Amino acid sequence: MKTLKILTGFLIVISPFWSVAQKIIVNGNKFLVGGKEIIMNGANTPWNSWNDFGGNYKSTWWDTEFQKIKTAGGNSTRIWITCSGVVGVNISSDGTVTGASSTFWAHLDDMFQLARKNKIYIKATLISFDHFKSSNSKYQSWRNMILNNDKVASFVTNYAVPFVNRYKDNPYLWAVDICNEIEWVNQEADKGNIPWNRLQYFVASVASGIHDNSQVLVTLGSAAVKWNSTKYEGNFWSDANLIAQINKENARLDFYSPHFYGWTVKWFGNFALDKTPADYGLNDRPCVIGENPAKGVFNDGASPTLVVPASEMFLGAYNKGWKGLMPWTSNGVDSNGNLKDFESGLLNFQKAHPELVDPTFTTGMIPEMKRNKNRSILENVFPNPTGSGVFYIVLSEYQDVILRLTDYRGSLIFDKKAESTETSFSSIALPKGMYILSAKKDGWVESRKLVLN
Structure with a gap:
């Protein structure tokens, strides 16, 4: 056998067990857990039964849905704590928020316990534009709340602050999303055409109240980047x-x-192809894609056109500097798709960057893997980088080993059984760039970054 130059690789362990989580914090334009960066490889699971909490909440359904997201390679999801404000949170006709029902809190207690059990980080959306829609039986109460400073204070004091105080010690409460697509409350008549300054006052008051009482992160699920950018x-x-x-x-x-x-x-612009947060003037803090269709990234020209498939959109967003992607929805609440449509994208990102999905993955290995954490299947891949058109692979073993090559977006190039401990593949037909070669056996996955120049 040829004398080989040993290359430094990185070890990837895919495991259903995670270590005990630490709180997610912000440092510059990154999310960190225990000093290590985390990317929110996520979803939206807004509701199972509209207004679940305080309504028709089903614990077993949420447990199963969290398990599905986790198995698919996800680490987070976004949940609407109230969908329209007709149950759970108590609001009077004049807009005074007086608190929430005991059933509402009991349901949330259970949900956050399940999130912790399944190691799924939660972005909790407090309200939505749906609260203000004229078809909602309590729409006038919610409009009265947001139009009056004292009523806004009652929302903060009797709902937002009790919420964060109750769950702030659970590390899986990742963030509070103050309102889903609040811009429509200004833009559309059936939602009140509320002035911008009233919406800003509300968002500012809730954000400050949460920050006064906790270290829970705060965000806003903006309907479009045009209302988030001085470029527009x-x-x-x-x-x-x-x-x-x-x-x-x-x-x-x-x-x-x-x-x-x-x-x-x-x-x-397209967040997965040609637009970075900096392009919108938003690179001073982390930026997450809070919603996009589960079926992929579309451009609605004369007719909707798929421009980035779901299997590639997570890696595409990451490569453009976004710190997470949360497709709508995991459970298919409408025609935008469900987890089956985008689970390949979650898994492709997890396989390429397991240390970013779970920054403590090496301490979360199952016992068999922990005992053998120095095991290596991919002994060498050379030359790397290469321009010769051929990569040579040396394995420590080959029986039941699956070799997989993907490009930087996660698109599969080949997936085949190894037939010997020494093999090679031609890269002549491949475009220049970065690739991920993985060797998998019995739940163990080891990968190398390959560069074709």
């Missing part, structure tokens, strides 16, 4: 705009989470 209509949720409303420095969002549907991609 303006960043309505900038620090300056929020602080100006209540004159408190902690009236700010810890990260941004704009939503991207086909119309947004058409007019404002």
Whole structure:
């Protein structure tokens, strides 16, 4: 056998067990857990039964859904704590929020226990534009709340703060999303055409109240990046705009989470292909794609066109500097798709970057793997980088070993059984760039980054 130059690789262990979580914090434009970066490889699971909490909550359903997300390679999901505000949270006709029902809290207690059990980080959405819709039986109460400073204070004091105080010690409460797509409350008549300054006052007050009482991160699920960027209509949720409303420095969002549907991609760019947070002037803190269709990234021109398949969109978003992606939805609440549509994307990202999905993955190995954590199947891959068109592979064993090659977006190039301890493959037909070669056996996955130049 040839004398081989030993290359430094990285070990990937895919395991159903995680170590005990630590709280996610923000450092610059990154999320960190225990000093290591984490990327939110996630989903949206907004509801099972509309207004679950305080309503028709089913513990077994949520447990199963969290397990599905975890098995698919996910580490997080976004949940609407109230969908329309007709159950759970108590609000009077004049807009005063007086608290929440005991059933509401009991359901949430159970859900957060299940999130902790399944190691799924939760972005909790407190309310939605649906609260303000004229078809909602309590729409006037919610409009009265947001139009009056004292009523906003009652929302903060009797709902938002009790919520974070109750769950702030659970590390799987990743963040509070103040309101789902609040911009529609300004833009559409059936939601009140509430002035921007009232929406800003509300967001600023809730953010400050949460920051006064906890270290829980705060964000806003913006309907489109055009309302989050000075490149377009303006960043309505900038620090300056929020602080100006209540004159408190902690009236700010810890990260941004704009939503991207086909119309947004058409007019404002593609987050998985050509737009970074910096392109929107948003690189001073982490930016997550808070919603996009489960079926992939579309451009709604003359007709919706798939421009990035779901299998590639997580890696695409990461490569453009986004710190997470949360497709709508895991459980298929509408025609945008479900977990089956995007689980390949979750898994492709997890396989390429397991240390970013679970930064403590080496301490979360199952016992058999922990005892053998120095095991190596891929002894060498050479030359790397190469321009010769051939990569040579040396394995420590080959029986029951599966070799897989993907490009940097996670697209599969080949997936085949190893036939000997020494093999090779031609890269002549492949474009220049970075690839991931993986060797898998009995749940153990070891990978190398390959560069073709």
